[in-house]
Amino acid sequence: MDPHDAFLRAYLAIQDDLRAFVRAVLRDRHLADDVLQEVALVLWRRWAEFDPARGEFGAWARGIARTEIMSQRRRQARRLPLLDPEAVDALAGAWDRLGAGDPRLEALERCLTTVPDPQRRLLDLRFADGLDLATVAAQSGRSVEAVGKALQRLRLALADCVRRRLAGTAP
Amino acid sequence: MTTDDLVAAYCDGRLDAAGVAELGRRVARDPAAADALALACWTDGALERVLARAPEIAGATTSARLRAVERRPPRVRRPIRARAWRWWPLALAAALLLAVGGWLLDGRAAPDAPPAPALAEGAGLRLDGAPRASAPVRGGERIAAGDAPVALRADGLSVTLAADGELTVAMIADPLRGTHLRLDRGALDAVVDGARTPLPVLVETPELRVRVTGTRFRVRHGAAGSTVEVSEGRVDAAAADGVWRPVAAGGSAASRAAPAPAAISLDPVRDVALLQAGTPDPARGLAAAAARTGGDGLLRRLVAFEAPQGATLGTLARHPEVEVVVAAGPDVNMVQVVVVLLEDEGDVFRGNLVGTAAVRAGELQAVRITTWQGLGMSVPLAERPARVRAVIVERVQSAAPFAVGRIAVR
Numbered sequence: 001m002d003p004h005d006a007f008l009r010a011y012l013a014i015q016d017d018l019r020a021f022v023r024a025v026l027r028d029r030h031l032a033d034d035v036l037q038e039v040a041l042v043l044w045r046r047w048a049e050f051d052p053a054r055g056e057f058g059a060w061a062r063g064i065a066r067t068e069i070m071s072q073r074r075r076q077a078r079r080l081p082l083l084d085p086e087a088v089d090a091l092a093g094a095w096d097r098l099g100a101g102d103p104r105l106e107a108l109e110r111c112l113t114t115v116p117d118p119q120r121r122l123l124d125l126r127f128a129d130g131l132d133l134a135t136v137a138a139q140s141g142r143s144v145e146a147v148g149k150a151l152q153r154l155r156l157a158l159a160d161c162v163r164r165r166l167a168g169t170a171p
Numbered sequence: 172m173t174t175d176d177l178v179a180a181y182c183d184g185r186l187d188a189a190g191v192a193e194l195g196r197r198v199a200r201d202p203a204a205a206d207a208l209a210l211a212c213w214t215d216g217a218l219e220r221v222l223a224r225a226p227e228i229a230g231a232t233t234s235a236r237l238r239a240v241e242r243r244p245p246r247v248r249r250p251i252r253a254r255a256w257r258w259w260p261l262a263l264a265a266a267l268l269l270a271v272g273g274w275l276l277d278g279r280a281a282p283d284a285p286p287a288p289a290l291a292e293g294a295g296l297r298l299d300g301a302p303r304a305s306a307p308v309r310g311g312e313r314i315a316a317g318d319a320p321v322a323l324r325a326d327g328l329s330v331t332l333a334a335d336g337e338l339t340v341a342m343i344a345d346p347l348r349g350t351h352l353r354l355d356r357g358a359l360d361a362v363v364d365g366a367r368t369p370l371p372v373l374v375e376t377p378e379l380r381v382r383v384t385g386t387r388f389r390v391r392h393g394a395a396g397s398t399v400e401v402s403e404g405r406v407d408a409a410a411a412d413g414v415w416r417p418v419a420a421g422g423s424a425a426s427r428a429a430p431a432p433a434a435i436s437l438d439p440v441r442d443v444a445l446l447q448a449g450t451p452d453p454a455r456g457l458a459a460a461a462a463r464t465g466g467d468g469l470l471r472r473l474v475a476f477e478a479p480q481g482a483t484l485g486t487l488a489r490h491p492e493v494e495v496v497v498a499a500g501p502d503v504n505m506v507q508v509v510v511v512l513l514e515d516e517g518d519v520f521r522g523n524l525v526g527t528a529a530v531r532a533g534e535l536q537a538v539r540i541t542t543w544q545g546l547g548m549s550v551p552l553a554e555r556p557a558r559v560r561a562v563i564v565e566r567v568q569s570a571a572p573f574a575v576g577r578i579a580v581r
Contacts, residue, residue: 020216024208027184081188087195087205094202094209108217127215128222133183144185152179158218159210 007047011040013101014058021062021095025069025088027080035072039065062092104162111161119154126151174204178211313339316357325350327364328372333357351375358391363404374399379426382407382415396427 018039023032042064050060066088073082083091098104115123125136137147172180177194180186186194197204308314314321315337323330323340328350332338336357340350351373352359363372363383374381374390379397381390386404391397399408400423407415410426418424 016216016220017213020213023216024212080184081186081191083191083195084199086199090198090202090205091209091212094198094205095213097202097206098209098213104213105217105221108214109221112218112221123218124222127218130219133185148179148183148185151183152175155179155182155211155214156175159214162214 007044010050010057011043011061014061015040017058017095017101018061018065021092022065022069024091025083026072027082031072035065035068039068042068056096059092059096062095066092103166107162107165108158110165111158114161115154115158119150122147122150123154174201174207178204178208181208182211182215308340313337313355329362331360333359354390354392354397356392358389360387360389362387378410379424380409382409386420396425398423398425 015036019032019036022035022039023029026032026035039061043061046064050057054060069088070085073085112120112123122136122140125131125139126133131139133144133147133151137144140147142150172190172193174194174197177186177190177197180190181194194204194208198208199205308323314323314332316332316334318334320334321332321336323332330338330352334357336359337355338359339353339355341353350371352361352375354374354376359374361372361374361383363386372383374383376390376392376397379390379392379399381388381399383404383406386406387402388404388406389400389402391399399406399418401418401420403420405417405419408418408424409415410424416424
C-alpha cells in the first residue's frame with residue numbers, strides 16, 4: 001500500500017479518539033483542533049518510524065500528541081487550570097487500557113437508545129448543542145449543581161452499559 | 172470530594188485550579204482514577220460525535236416533501252482571455268483534446284515547466300506577491316491574480332496562479348483532507364513535495380479533480396473544460412465520472428465542461444421548516460427532529476434544502492457553492508452553518524459534513540460554503556451511490572433566535 005494511503009487509513013481510524021484525548025488535556029475545542037493539526041503533520045513526518053510490532057498506532061500517536069500538548073500547555077494554563085505532566089502521562093496510559101474504538105462507540109450508540117427522554121434531552125443540550133453547564137441548567141430549569149450531578153450519573157450509567165455490552169452481558 | 176466528583180467537575184469545566192491539581196495527583200498515583208478520567212473524557216468526546224451528527228433526522232422519513240424550488244438560469248462561466256504561454260506551447264493540443272470531448276489520456280512529452288519557486292517554511296499557506304506580500308491566506312479565501320502571477324506557498328507546496336487567474340482556497344492542511352484549491356479561472360502551476368506535505372493536495376475545477384501527493388503539474392480551466400499536464404511524478408485525476416485515473420509525468424488529461432447545474436434558491440419563509448420548539452412541521456417529515464428541541468425554544472437544526480428524490484451526491488457536488496445569509500442578534504454567540512450531505516442507507520442516514528462557517532454575533536452576513544470541500548480523499552463522493560438529502564443550518568452556543576435571509580445552492 002502507498003505510504004500515504006496507509007498513513008491516512010491509520011490516522012482516520014484513531015483521529016476521533018486522538019482528538020478526545022487532546023481535548024481532555026487542553027480543555028479547549030479550538031486549541032485542541034489546532035494541536036491536532038500539528039500532530040497530524042508530525043505523525044506523517046515520522047510515519048516511517050512507526051513499528052506496529054512495538055505497539056498500536058493510537059498509543060504512538062498519543063505519545064507524539066503529548067509532546068505537542070506540552071508545548072501548548074503553558075499558553076493554555078494561563079486561561080484554564082490543566083493537569084500536570086505526570087497526570088497527562090497517566091491519562092495516556094489509561095487511554096491505552098481503555099481500548100477505544102469502533103466497538104466501544106457502537107456500544108455507546110446502542111446504550112443511548114435506552115436513555116429516557118428527559119435525560120436524553122440533557123445529553124443533547126450538553127453534547128449535541130455544545131452548551132455549557134450554566135446554559136443547560138437555565139434551559140432545563142434546574143440548578144447547575146443538579147445538572148452536573150445528573151450528567152455525572154448519566155456518564156457512569158452509560159459507561160456501565162458500554163462495559164456490559166462489550167462483555168456481552170447487556171440485554 | 173470523591174474521584175468521580177472531581178472527574179465530573181473536570182469534564183464540565185467546573186473544577187478550579189486546586190481541584191484540577193488534586194485530580195492530577197490522584198490520576199498520577201492511582202491507575203483507577205486515571206481510568207475513570209479517561210473513560211469520562213472518552214465518553215464526552217464520543218457523545219459529541221454521536222449526538223452531533225445527522226442521524227437525529229434519521230427517524231424522519233425524508234421523502235421529498237419540500238416544495239419545488241425556484242430555478243435560475245445556469246451560471247455563465249466567464250471565458251478566459253487568450254494568453255500566450257512561452258513555456259507551455261500545448262494550448263492547441265489541449266484544445267484538440269477538448270474538442271474531442273470527454274476524458275482523454277495521452278503520453279505526450281512533458282512541457283517545459285516554469286522554475287519552481289522556493290518553498291517557504293511553515294505549514295500555513297501564504298500569499299507571496301501582489302496584492303499582498305507574504306500575507307497569510309485563510310480557508311475560503313478567493314485569490315485573483317491581476318496582470319502578474321501570484322504565488323501561494325506553504326510547507327511542501329508551491330502554487331503559482333497565472334495572471335488573470337482566479338482560485339479559491341477551500342481548505343488548508345486539514346488533518347483529514349489536506350489542502351484543497353479550486354481553480355475558478357485561468358491556469359495554475361503547482362509543485363508538491365510529498366516528503367514535506369503529509370496530506371493530499373487536491374486541485375479542482377468544475378469538471379476535473381487532480382489529487383497529488385508529490386509532483387509538479389499544471390491545471391488549466393476555461394470555458395471549454397479543464398486540463399492537467401504533469402511534468403514530474405504522478406497525479407490522480409478524475410473527470411465527471413468520478414473515476415480516478417493516474418496521469419504520469421509527461422502525460423496529460425482533459426475533461427470537457429459539463430453544462431452548469433441550475434441554481435437553486437430557497438425562500439426560508441416559504442420553503443424551509445423553521446423548526447421552533449413545539450411547532451414541528453410534520454408535513455415536512457421532520458417532527459422527530461423538532462421534538463428533540465424539547466420546547467425550550469432552541470432551534471438546533473434547520474433543514475434548509477432537501478434534494479429531489481434520486482439526486483445523487485454528485486449532483487450537489489456539481490453545485491460549487493451554497494450561500495446562506497444569516498442575521499444573528501447581539502445575544503447570539505455564534506451561528507454555525509453546516510452543509511451536510513445525508514446519505515441514504517436504507518432507513519439510516521449518515522451525515523457527511525462538507526462545509527462549515529460561523530457567523531459572528533450581531534452581524535448580517537452571507538456565508539458561502541463550497542460544497543466541493545467534501546470531495547477529498549476521505550469522502551470520494553462521486554464514488555458513493557448515495558443521495559443528497561439536506562443542507563443543514565445549525566445554531567450553536569445560543570438559545571436566541573436568528574434569521575435566515577436567503578439560501579442558494581449554485
